[in-house]
Amino acid sequence: MKKWAGLALMSFALIVIGYVALPGYALEQLEQAAEEADAREQRVRQEGMDKLQRYVDFPELRDNLKLRLQRQLRESMGNSLPEEFDELLVAGTNLFIGPLLGQLITPAGIADLLRGGTNLYEFERELYRRQSPPAQNQAQEQDASEDAGWQRLDWRFTSFNRITADYGEGGRASLRLMLERHGLRWQLVDIELLETTNRE
Structure with a gap:
């Protein structure tokens, strides 16, 4: 009986260790892919791009960025725009933001951002x-x-299936990546540029 309890406890510990270690591994793969995407050799560059395809959920990332931009635009306009025009605002921003994000949010674009x-x-x-x-x-x-x-400054769990990782220079965070667990793989699903102009 003790043997089975010990095996169960060991299995549980291995699952927990794996669960905690996988996000860190995914972040390392993203960072490595960004460096490889800037290599001189075509083969290494292609490997970096392929790796970014695996660790970035591009459709979800574009959708999340589009929603954030729409929200920021709406907030910046305050009460000057009646609520009746919300749908028109969304349609207008989709018309311009969608193609723009399609051009910027690519493996090469993400690699440039991470570097x-x-x-x-x-x-x-x-x-x-x-x-x-x-x-x-x-x-x-x-x-x-x-x-x-940019160097990775910190990363943390924000929920059971979501982490955030902060990147920046000199101890000051400039970029926040948000990764979600999709099956056994963690993928980048959102990006936030942090406010870095606040100084003492």
Whole structure:
């Protein structure tokens, strides 16, 4: 009897450990896929894109982002728009937001977003390029490359089948990913850009 109780307890412990570990594994796969999608080799890039297809629920992600944008638009208009025009507002936003999200929310777009810090630095460097001595320029690039790129700061369960993960630079969260459990796999279903301008 004790043997069966011990086996049952061990099985339960393994299930709990697996359940807690799987979201972390899914986040690692997303991060790895984002890096692979930026590789020079075509084969590695394709592997990264395929992995993103597995760990991102693109239709649900687009729908959630569309709903959030509609809600923010409605809130920004306050009471200036009568409730009778809500359906017209939804139809109008769907007309513009749907195709836009279809172009942005792709494996390549998600990979760029997850590499946000690095890509934003490179964009800024190109935009504000200045002539400087080669040695100084290389030192600046090396320092910036060490700090560039968003890092995972924290992740937590928000419900039995949902987690959130915060990413940012310098300990400040800029991006929140929301993953849901679909069967045995956790998939990205929502993204929120966090307010990072509040300073003491």
